[in-house]
Amino acid sequence: MYNFIYQAILAALLSSFSLALFSPLVTLRQVSYMGEALSHIAFAGIALALLLELNLQLTTLIFVVIVALAISWLSQKHKLQEANTITIFLSVSMALGIILISLKKGYSFDLESYLFGNVLLVSPAEIYQLVILALLDIFFISFFYKELFYLSYNAEMAKFYRLPVGLVNTIFMILLAANIVITLRAAGIILVSAQLILPAVTSFNLVKRLDYAILCSALIAILAASGGFALSWWLDIPTGANIVLLEFVLYLISLMFRRRQKIA
Amino acid sequence: MIEICSLSYNINRNIILEDINLTLTDGEFAALIGPNGAGKSTLIKLILGFLPLQTGAIYIEGIPHLEWLKEHSIGYLPQHEEFNRNFPTTAMEIVLMGLVRELHPGSRFKSIHRQRAMQALALTGIAHLANHQLGSLSGGELQRVFLARALVSDSKYLILDEPEASLDQPGVKSLFILLKDLNKAGKTILTISHDLNILSEYCSFLICLNRRLHCHTSAELVNAEIIHKTFGDTVRLIEKDY
Numbered sequence: 284m285y286n287f288i289y290q291a292i293l294a295a296l297l298s299s300f301s302l303a304l305f306s307p308l309v310t311l312r313q314v315s316y317m318g319e320a321l322s323h324i325a326f327a328g329i330a331l332a333l334l335l336e337l338n339l340q341l342t343t344l345i346f347v348v349i350v351a352l353a354i355s356w357l358s359q360k361h362k363l364q365e366a367n368t369i370t371i372f373l374s375v376s377m378a379l380g381i382i383l384i385s386l387k388k389g390y391s392f393d394l395e396s397y398l399f400g401n402v403l404l405v406s407p408a409e410i411y412q413l414v415i416l417a418l419l420d421i422f423f424i425s426f427f428y429k430e431l432f433y434l435s436y437n438a439e440m441a442k443f444y445r446l447p448v449g450l451v452n453t454i455f456m457i458l459l460a461a462n463i464v465i466t467l468r469a470a471g472i473i474l475v476s477a478q479l480i481l482p483a484v485t486s487f488n489l490v491k492r493l494d495y496a497i498l499c500s501a502l503i504a505i506l507a508a509s510g511g512f513a514l515s516w517w518l519d520i521p522t523g524a525n526i527v528l529l530e531f532v533l534y535l536i537s538l539m540f541r542r543r544q545k546i547a
Numbered sequence: 548m549i550e551i552c553s554l555s556y557n558i559n560r561n562i563i564l565e566d567i568n569l570t571l572t573d574g575e576f577a578a579l580i581g582p583n584g585a586g587k588s589t590l591i592k593l594i595l596g597f598l599p600l601q602t603g604a605i606y607i608e609g610i611p612h613l614e615w616l617k618e619h620s621i622g623y624l625p626q627h628e629e630f631n632r633n634f635p636t637t638a639m640e641i642v643l644m645g646l647v648r649e650l651h652p653g654s655r656f657k658s659i660h661r662q663r664a665m666q667a668l669a670l671t672g673i674a675h676l677a678n679h680q681l682g683s684l685s686g687g688e689l690q691r692v693f694l695a696r697a698l699v700s701d702s703k704y705l706i707l708d709e710p711e712a713s714l715d716q717p718g719v720k721s722l723f724i725l726l727k728d729l730n731k732a733g734k735t736i737l738t739i740s741h742d743l744n745i746l747s748e749y750c751s752f753l754i755c756l757n758r759r760l761h762c763h764t765s766a767e768l769v770n771a772e773i774i775h776k777t778f779g780d781t782v783r784l785i786e787k788d789y
Contacts (some may be wrong), residue, residue: 352770445648
């Protein structure tokens with residue numbers, strides 16, 4: 284019983300923490316819409332895995348990574364507006380997912396838990412995946428901090444100054460896709476993008492440095508995940524939704540601090 | 548020395564540059580003038596490696612420019628730098644960007660880099676703004692931050708795309724005084740500008756471009772005929788006695 288609870292708490296904390304680490308970068312690079320799209324694109328990956336009876340998480344991860352890189356490549360090479368490319372892939376993936384799910388007749392699948400997330404369904408193996416993901420995120424952001432900082436500031440100038448823009452951008456897209464897919468079970472397709480945006484916008488109301496904003500986002504996520512889990516335990520309501528609502532409350536509180544800072 | 552040989556460039560069959568042959572010798576303070584759409588920015592973007600060559604070649608110190616750029620840097624001040632005004636960065640961090648190629652991936656700036664960035668900021672007269680948020684600076688102050696970034700690596704070459712944009716008249720004058728001092732100290736400078744009065748006062752060499760090269764000569768030799776040839780009948784020269 285207690286193992287089961289610890290596992291659920293860990294799932295909530297780790298998934299919120301990983302998404303929050305990426306949150307300031309996603310917001311500054313103005314790819315938050317990409318985060319939302321990838322979570323919906325994951326739906327087609329899940330459907331494909333179910334239809335072909337493949338490993339669900341691995342298939343979804345590969346599918347989402349390929350689509351993320353394709354969006355990035357098409358936007359750069361063919362000068363398509365990134366928002367348009369994302370919209371095309373999002374809609375096509377959702378349509379594909381619906382068709383694939385309908386083809387799998389007679390199969391009962393708990394789609395709701397993927398749409399809204401359920402920390403109680405996270406397995407021990409998925410906890411290990413979340414730990415590895417969090418460590419990879421920490422390593423990537425600390426090692427390539429300078430590169431990510433200038434890439435987020437202005438990609439063209441970062442390239443002019445010989446920063447490895449292509450490499451860092453590719454790893455960023457792969458890890459963003461991995462963050463979305465691996466946290467899906469805990470955070471949910473619908474709610475994952477909120478956890479990619481809210482910690483950052485709250486942090487930027489409180490601090491004016493990217494490194495501080497990343498730390499602040501992680502703290503906000505830990506606070507919201509702990510509070511969200513406690514609320515769901517006492518009130519018997521879904522954890523993912525609680526976390527998002529608590530992050531939103533923290534965002535509203537941060538607005539007051541922002542106003543005070545401006546007055547000061 | 549920067550040599551441009553038989554350089555042509557077109558976009559969707561529109562000729563932007565046609566058969567440009569030009570040599571910029573070391574120690575020169577050259578200005579690139581011409582009407583809007585003359586290909587001035589395209590020419591400097593080709594030199595800096597932002598755009599790929601189509602026809603012709605560019606050599607820097609006798610080496611194909613892309614090879615040279617792998618090992619060396621050119622100080623560059625863009626005409627307009629796009630950035631999010633809410634981006635959480637200071638003037639100091641933007642100047643440090645000019646030094647990133649000296650660092651390996653994953654390594655951090657050291658105090659020596661910060662000292663150099665501070666010197667560059669002092670050179671452009673805004674050392675007191677080092678820790679100010681970039682988004683809080685005025686257009687003129689931003690221009691000085693970007694100029695400090697172009698200067699911080701102490702490159703032999705400096706290329707500027709309309710540096711007087713966003714500056715008021717005294718600001719333009721002090722900028723060109725600074726550029727002249729840097730030129731006297733040995734820097735080779737190429738600048739795009741529309742202010743012929745200021746150019747004739749400070750630059751040693753004028754390059755008149757309107758898709759084709761109309762002249763590249765000493766600034767003192769540029770006369771009304773050359774200006775009309777470059778700009779067409781759209782300009783009228785008024786001689787003023789200051």
